[in-house]
Amino acid sequence: MAQQATQKKLTLKPLGNRVLLQRLEPEEKMKGGIILPDSAKKKQETAKVMAVGPGKRLDDGKMSPIPVKVGDVILMDKYSGQEVTIDDTEYMILKADDIIAIIEE
Numbered sequence: 001m002a003q004q005a006t007q008k009k010l011t012l013k014p015l016g017n018r019v020l021l022q023r024l025e026p027e028e029k030m031k032g033g034i035i036l037p038d039s040a041k042k043k044q045e046t047a048k049v050m051a052v053g054p055g056k057r058l059d060d061g062k063m064s065p066i067p068v069k070v071g072d073v074i075l076m077d078k079y080s081g082q083e084v085t086i087d088d089t090e091y092m093i094l095k096a097d098d099i100i101a102i103i104e105e
Contacts, residue, residue, distance in 0.1 A: 012086060014053035014093060017066055021047035021092040024073070045078050046103060047092060066096045073103040
């Protein structure tokens with residue numbers, strides 16, 4: 001009797017005022033049609049919100065909600081956050097205070 005290996009899918013739930021993000025892929029071509037090599041691409045500061053923590057506990061005991069929700073596209077500080085890899089997918093975890101803006105189309 002053969003046994004099948006089962007792979008457990010991991011999920012991350014941010015704690016406190018942290019947000020789980022997935023960076024958006026940069027454009028492959030510039031406006032003039034020039035294709036950029038990987039070494040010339042800079043890290044994008046835009047990302048999609050994948051999960052949100054419960055918020056920050058204030059001194060009076062109340063929770064301060066996080067101003068973004070799952071699915072929002074945000075602009076973040078360039079060097080903020082912690083990179084993590086889960087199931088071969090790269091994510092960022094950062095504090096909500098490091099989010100600069102929500103990008104609306």
